[in-house]
Amino acid sequence: MEEKEMEEGGRGEMKVASSTLKKCLSCKCVSYCNKSCQKEDWTRCHKQDCKALKRIHPKVPGDLVQLLSQVIRKQRKSAPCTTDDEDYFPTTVDQLESHHEKLTDTRRNEFENLLFPLKQFIEPDVFAEPSSLLKIFGAANCNNFTLCDNDLNFVAIGIYLRASMANHSCDYNCVVVYDERKLQLRTIKDVKEGEECTIGYLSVMEPAKERQAELEEEYHFTCECVKCVEEINALGPGDGLGELELRGLKKSLEKMQAAENSQDILLLELCKPYLKPMDLSSSIPANHHLLMKVRFRAFGVYMLSQEFDKAAEIGKLNTEPYRFHYGPYSPGLGLYLLRIGKLLLSLKRIPEARKYLTEALSVLEVTHGPHHSLMKTESMQELLLRCRFPEGHPIWLNNSRISL
Numbered sequence: 001m002e003e004k005e006m007e008e009g010g011r012g013e014m015k016v017a018s019s020t021l022k023k024c025l026s027c028k029c030v031s032y033c034n035k036s037c038q039k040e041d042w043t044r045c046h047k048q049d050c051k052a053l054k055r056i057h058p059k060v061p062g063d064l065v066q067l068l069s070q071v072i073r074k075q076r077k078s079a080p081c082t083t084d085d086e087d088y089f090p091t092t093v094d095q096l097e098s099h100h101e102k103l104t105d106t107r108r109n110e111f112e113n114l115l116f117p118l119k120q121f122i123e124p125d126v127f128a129e130p131s132s133l134l135k136i137f138g139a140a141n142c143n144n145f146t147l148c149d150n151d152l153n154f155v156a157i158g159i160y161l162r163a164s165m166a167n168h169s170c171d172y173n174c175v176v177v178y179d180e181r182k183l184q185l186r187t188i189k190d191v192k193e194g195e196e197c198t199i200g201y202l203s204v205m206e207p208a209k210e211r212q213a214e215l216e217e218e219y220h221f222t223c224e225c226v227k228c229v230e231e232i233n234a235l236g237p238g239d240g241l242g243e244l245e246l247r248g249l250k251k252s253l254e255k256m257q258a259a260e261n262s263q264d265i266l267l268l269e270l271c272k273p274y275l276k277p278m279d280l281s282s283s284i285p286a287n288h289h290l291l292m293k294v295r296f297r298a299f300g301v302y303m304l305s306q307e308f309d310k311a312a313e314i315g316k317l318n319t320e321p322y323r324f325h326y327g328p329y330s331p332g333l334g335l336y337l338l339r340i341g342k343l344l345l346s347l348k349r350i351p352e353a354r355k356y357l358t359e360a361l362s363v364l365e366v367t368h369g370p371h372h373s374l375m376k377t378e379s380m381q382e383l384l385l386r387c388r389f390p391e392g393h394p395i396w397l398n399n400s401r402i403s404l
């Protein structure tokens with residue numbers, strides 16, 4: 001597989017949402033992983049955000065208000081572009097697709113509700129007129145990226161001008177991965193010269209009709225990709241869902257969501273009918289996303305109640321629908337295989353652990369690439385070595401001997 005990548009970093013407008021790390025001593029609102037990260041953010045945007053956060057203290061503006069205010073401030077400062085990329089890549093957010101004239105009533109209400117906090121947060125001379133604000137709001141809605149950490153936990157929302165050019169396909173050939181604040185667009189399939197690079201804007205495990213409805217509502221287009229066409233053609237009379245299976249699943253999910261204590265044994269009782277292998281050829285793909293929600297919940301319950309062997313069994317089952325819907329190379333699959341592999345390793349189920357870790361690493365080498373910080377951590381280097389050599393082979397890492 002030819003591997004190409006596009007990196008974009010340091011230029012995205014971004015609002016870091018939550019962190020347990022060191023707080024800015026002045027506003028006590030924004031946290032940083034280290035001093036250099038804090039210093040960089042100070043010149044990039046926090047110098048002004050900090051003043052505004054102190055001014056409105058104890059209120060803290062939401063993610064979108066902070067993101068929009070950064071965009072608006074930057075918009076005012078941005079100089080005309082002088083590079084050769086000018087014709088191809090947008091250089092400011094107002095050049096992005098915004099669909100602001102087509103916003104749904106819900107989105108328009110959301111915009112109206114943002115105006116007051118936005119006005120409080122932004123300096124009066126910078127506050128844009130409402131018409132251009134609506135355009136920026138529309139652009140932020142259909143061009144934002146959800147930044148995640150190496151475990152796929154939510155970190156922030158951000159706008160990356162170049163990556164915003166990528167269109168959607170449910171049968172995409174590229175994925176987006178983050179290395180701290182840097183965004184990488186990486187190919188996961190062979191892409192021929194001149195072929196369009198596409199990404200997935202949403203979870204492709206959701207049924208085609210639901211995906212299409214969400215894409216219409218949020219991005220204002222009808223998805224006509226092969227995956228949508230094939231799935232919709234495969235649906236029988238009615239909506240194609242197995243009614244009984246679906247009713248049972250939905251009921252269980254509702255009860256599970258209502259249960260406050262996720263360790264509650266009741267949850268496991270509810271999950272039990274769904275913890276057997278899925279026959280992917282005959283079970284109904286349109287129900288897989290519900291099944292997976294139930295099973296992920298069960299995995300979490302077993303982990304919390306320290307029933308690790310049972311958690312590992314469900315984890316192993318869960319990798320199949322991942323592959324079925326996302327194909328052999330997806331960041332989610334790679335990270336999930338890694339998690340299951342590490343769990344098996346801690347249970348000393350060595351041959352299985354090697355199998356899962358080896359597959360995890362081969363997926364992550366494509367989705368994240370060998371230069372990603374995740375692949376360079378000491379624990380990953382150790383796993384790479386362990387998988388590369390036969391069982392029992394002596395291995396040395398940083399002057400200490402390890403073996404599997």
Ligand SMILES: C[S@@+](CC[C@H](N)C(=O)[O-])C[C@H]1O[C@@H](n2cnc3c(N)ncnc32)[C@H](O)[C@@H]1O
Binds near residue numbers: 097
């Ligand atoms: C993040 S932008 C992508 C770049 C955009 N095409 C442009 O040239 O600025 C998202 C917008 O692109 C369009 N788009 C993305 N994927 C599409 C697709 N598969 N079919 C039609 N339009 C699509 C929609 O208008 C959507 O709101």
